[in-house]
Amino acid sequence: MDDPVTGREGEPMRLLLFDIDGTLVNTLGAGKAALESAMLAVYGETGPIGAFDFHGRTDPAIVRGLLRLAGWTDGDIESGFDATWEEYLKSLDLELVGRGDRVHPYPGVRALVAAIEDDGRFAAGLVTGNMEGGAWRKLRSCGLEGHFRFGAYGSDSERREDLPPIARRRAEREYARNFDLRTAVVVGDTPEDIKCAHANGARALAVATGRHSVRELRDYDPEAVFEDLSDTSRLMRVLADE
Numbered sequence: 001m002d003d004p005v006t007g008r009e010g011e012p013m014r015l016l017l018f019d020i021d022g023t024l025v026n027t028l029g030a031g032k033a034a035l036e037s038a039m040l041a042v043y044g045e046t047g048p049i050g051a052f053d054f055h056g057r058t059d060p061a062i063v064r065g066l067l068r069l070a071g072w073t074d075g076d077i078e079s080g081f082d083a084t085w086e087e088y089l090k091s092l093d094l095e096l097v098g099r100g101d102r103v104h105p106y107p108g109v110r111a112l113v114a115a116i117e118d119d120g121r122f123a124a125g126l127v128t129g130n131m132e133g134g135a136w137r138k139l140r141s142c143g144l145e146g147h148f149r150f151g152a153y154g155s156d157s158e159r160r161e162d163l164p165p166i167a168r169r170r171a172e173r174e175y176a177r178n179f180d181l182r183t184a185v186v187v188g189d190t191p192e193d194i195k196c197a198h199a200n201g202a203r204a205l206a207v208a209t210g211r212h213s214v215r216e217l218r219d220y221d222p223e224a225v226f227e228d229l230s231d232t233s234r235l236m237r238v239l240a241d242e
C-alpha cells in the first residue's frame with residue numbers, strides 16, 4: 001500500500017527542484033518593479049536596472065550587481081540588505097495585487113504540478129533566486145503554493161549552485177527520508193539553472209518559456225529541453241527517467 005507521506009513503500013523518491021520566474025509563473029515584471037522601489041527607498045538609486053539581466057540570478061546577487069556597477073562597496077550594499085527585503089516584500093504584494101489575474105502560470109504548469117503531486121515517485125520543491133517570502137508570494141498569486149512542500153531560496157545563498165543541497169536537507173526533514181541529488185531534476189528556464197543542476201550532479205530539464213530559446217538552452221547541455229511544460233505525459237516520463 002502506498003504511504004501518502006513517504007511515497008511507495010521501499011521505492012526511492014526523486015527530488016524535482018523548480019525555478020519560479022520564467023519557469024512556473026509569469027509575474028509580468030512585478031518582481032523587478034518591487035525591487036526597483038525597494039532599492040530607491042533604501043539606497044536612493046537602482047544602478048543600471050533597465051539594462052541589467054535579472055534572469056537566473058538570486059535577488060541579493062541582483063542588488064549587489066546593480067549597486068557595484070553604480071560604484072557602491074560591498075559593505076555599504078550589505079548594510080542595506082535587511083531594509084531592502086522588508087521594502088521589497090511590501091512592494092511585491094502591491095505589485096502582484098495590481099496585476100491581478102494577469103499574473104499566471106505558464107502553459108501546462110497547473111496540470112504538471114498536479115500530476116507530480118499525485119505521483120508517489122516524486123517530491124517537488126523549489127530552487128529559486130527569489131527571497132523566500134517573494135517565492136511564496138509569487139506562487140500564491142496564482143494558486144500554486146500548495147504543490148510544493150520545501151525549497152531553497154535567494155535568502156539562503158547568493159549563489160544558485162549552493163541551493164540544491166539546502167533544498168535536499170529540507171526535503172529530508174519534510175519527508176523523513178533520504179534523497180539523492182544525483183537522481184534529482186532541476187527544472188528551469190536559464191543557463192544558470194542548467195549549470196546549477198550540473199554543479200550538483202543533478203539532471204537539468206530546461207524550458208524555453210523565459211528569455212532563452214530551445215536552441216540557446218541546448219548549448220548548455222541540459223538532459224532535456226522543452227518549448228513549454230504543456231506535454232504532461234511526456235514530461236512525466238522524462239522526469240521519471242523512463
Ligand SMILES: [Mg+2]
Binds near residue numbers: 055188189
Ligand atoms: Mg527563472
